[in-house]
Amino acid sequence: MQPFTYVRPETTADAVRAFADAGDGARYIAGGTTLYDLMKLRVERPRHLIDVTAIAGLDAIDTSGDVLRFGALAAMSDVAADPVVAGDYPVLAEALLKAASQNLRNMATIGGNLLQRTRCLYFRDPGAANFPCNKREPGSGCAAIDGLDRGQAVLGVSDACTAVSPGDWPVALTAMDAEVELLGPGGTRTLAVADLYRLPGSTPHDEFALEPGEMVTAVMVPKTPAGAASTYHKIRDRESYAFALASAAVALEMDGERVTRARIALGGVATRPWRATGAEAALAGADLTPETALAAGHAALEGATPGRHNAFKIELGARTVADALLIAAERSRA
Ligand SMILES: Cc1cc2nc3c(=O)[nH]c(=O)nc-3n(C[C@H](O)[C@H](O)[C@H](O)COP(=O)(O)OP(=O)(O)OC[C@H]3O[C@@H](n4cnc5c(N)ncnc54)[C@H](O)[C@@H]3O)c2cc1C
Structure with missing residues (x-):
């Protein structure tokens, strides 16, 4: 085991200071449901852990204003169970409830969920086979591209990486134009969730648009009233406790059967949460029917580049979007 230091500051200011003082190899840790895993797998080897779970108030959930505000330490299960989220924003509640298991959701935080790393088989296995992975070891190559790529992305891929962005929650947040609040040595800023995730390009290890x-x-x-006509539709190898093969977060504003505005984001098929602006534009002003929904689904997958074993994700992704649109439209009639 690689030794590491551990501190548990009680304020955000102390946490940021502790991180800066620790220097290279520092990581924040919250629920630990993915970082400890990656440490045991020797994928992540932090030298300093800054545990943020003692910071009072960072788990607050406030749904009273014009903006739903969730503290980074709020448990996934608590956010999903909040009455305003569960009642008025099914896309958010479903994205959380269809992730992981109840035990994990009780432990895992909504901040940690945003920054979890890919489940690509080759990224997570630096063991005896020591598969090359540009995300884990920059410049080493990508074993997935000529390997078992059934689970890999078809959108946003590069010659260096096809790893899927794993989280469900960031996909729902991307569809809903959510923002993250960040605190660093330079102060506080906000960033669109959609802009938090970088495309892999030639530097797939550089995943998040965060300052040190x-x-x-x-x-x-x-x-938004569109929250009520929303859904997170997730297709996976088994009905529970599995990451998405394809998923769609959809929220609709409707005038009768006519779509006035659609928000659509995809998961499971792309290297980052994927806002499908082309599909949104194709639907604006159109009546929502099974045919227009499927056409929007195909528009959402435009430009997809399949590998050896994952071409099925293109049709699956399109149909997942189409089904999500029909579920959301049904909710708009309620
Ligand atoms: C078996 C299993 C199945 C799963 N299935 C799913 C699934 O289907 N869908 C899904 O979306 N997720 C799934 N997950 C992932 C799970 O949701 C995440 O592990 C969890 O949300 C991470 O939250 P955490 O608080 O435990 O993060 P941690 O493990 O503590 O941290 C995760 C990352 O975020 C960073 N971090 C944490 N908090 C902060 C902060 N406040 N500021 C800056 N950086 C921070 C850490 O440095 C680390 O890099 C699964 C996990 C497991 C183990």
Whole structure:
């Protein structure tokens, strides 16, 4: 085991200071449901852990204003169970409830969920086979591209990496134009969740648009009536406790059967949460029917590049979007 130091500051300011003082090899840790895993697998080897779980108030959930505000330490299960989230924003509640297991959701935080790393087989296995992985070891190559790529992305891929962005929650947040609040040595700033994730390009190890030492302090979602006509539709190898093969977060504003505005984001098929602006534009002003929904689904997958074993994700992704649109439209009639 690689030794590491551990501190548990009680304020955000102390956490940021502790991170800066620790220097190279520092990591924040919250629920630990993915970082400890990666340490045991020797994929992550932090030298300093800054445990943020003693920071009072960082788990607050406030749904009273124009914006839903979730502290970074709020448990996934608590956010999903909040009455306003569960009642008025099914896309958010479903994205959380269809992730992991109840035990994990009780432990895992909504801030940590945003920054979890890919489940690509080759990224997570630096063991005896020591598969090359540009995300884990920059410049080493990508074993997935000529390997078992059934689970890999078809959108946003590069010659260096096809790893899927794993989280469900960031996909729902991307569809809902959510923002993250960040605190770092340079102060506080907000960033669109959609802009938190970088495309892999030639530097797949550089995943998040964070400044050194920045921590997530909150997630904000603007309130919208479209929340009620929304869903997170997730297709996976088994019905529970599995990552998405394809998923779609959809929220609709409707005038009768006509779509006035659609928000669509995809998961499971892309290297980052994927906002499908082409599909949104194709639907604006159209009546929502099974045919227009499927056409929007195909528009959402435009430009997809399959590998050896994952071409099925293109049709699956399109149909997942189409089904999500029909579920959301049904909710708009309620
Ligand atoms: C078996 C299993 C199945 C799963 N299935 C799913 C699934 O289907 N869908 C899904 O979306 N997720 C799934 N997950 C992932 C799970 O949701 C994440 O592990 C969890 O959300 C991470 O939250 P955490 O608080 O435990 O993060 P941690 O493990 O503590 O941290 C994760 C990362 O975030 C960073 N971090 C944490 N908090 C902060 C902060 N406030 N500021 C800055 N950086 C921070 C850490 O440095 C680390 O890099 C699964 C996990 C497991 C183990």
